Amino acid sequence: MSWTEERIATLTKMWEGGATASEIATELGGVSRNAVIGKAHRLGLKARPSPVKANDKKAAAKKEAAAKPAVPKPKPKAPAPKKMKEPEAPKAEEPQPEASASAANASQPMPDKRENLPKIVSYGPGGFLRQGPGDQQPPIPPAPPRRLVPAKPDPSISDKTSLLDLNDRVCRWPMGHPGEPDFHFCGVKVNPGFPYCVEHCGRAYQAQLPRGARRPPPPLPFGGPRVR
DNA sequence: CCCTGATTCGC
C-alpha cells in the first residue's frame, strides 16, 4: 500500500480528529499502526496527547541507571545492535511567568501543563463555549477579515463534499467512514478561524469536565467507531 | 497483560 493523496488526507483528518493510530490504521487498511504514526510524523502532524513524553530529567535518570554495559540485553529479533536515543543537548528550563494561574488552578482537578496544546481548549466565537469551571483561558480566536459574499458559489450546497472539495472555507468534519462510497465531509461554511463549522466546532473543542460530571458519550469524529 | 504514541534505523 502506498500513501496516496486520499489516504494521506484521511490520515490527516482522522489524526486531527482525535482518532488513535490503531483506529486510523484499521480504517485505512493495509498499514500498521506504526506506519500511521510514522507517516503522521513525517507529515509534520504530531503533538497529540501521548503516554510517553520526552522528559529530560526522567530520561536522563533512566539512561544513567540503565547504562550497564556489562551484559546488554539480548535482542531476540534484531541481530545487529541498535542504539537508541542518546541524551544530549540539555535545554535550559523556560520559566513561564503566568501569574493568573494561581486563582484559576485552585479548583482545577487536573492542572496539567498544556503549553503547546491549543487543540483541545474549548472556546469559540460561534457560541459553543464549553469550559470547565475555573478554566478561564481568554485567548481570542483569530478573526481575520473576510468577505461576506464568496467569489465562488459554495460547493457544498448542491453535492456532497469529497476530499477534493476540501478547502479552507468548508467544514472538514468527516461523515461516515473513509473508503466507503458515501464517505464525505460536512462541507458547511466553517466557523471563521476553525477547520470546522460552528456545530462541529462544538464537537471538536470540548473541555474536560470533572470526572464525575461527564454524562454521555465522548465526542467521536468521522461517525464513530465502525461496527464490525 | 492490554493500550497508547515516540523514536530509531535498516531498507
Next chain:
DNA sequence: GCGAATCAGG
C-alpha cells in the same frame, strides 16, 4: 520515504 522493532508511559 517507509515502517518494523523498540522504547516507554498509562
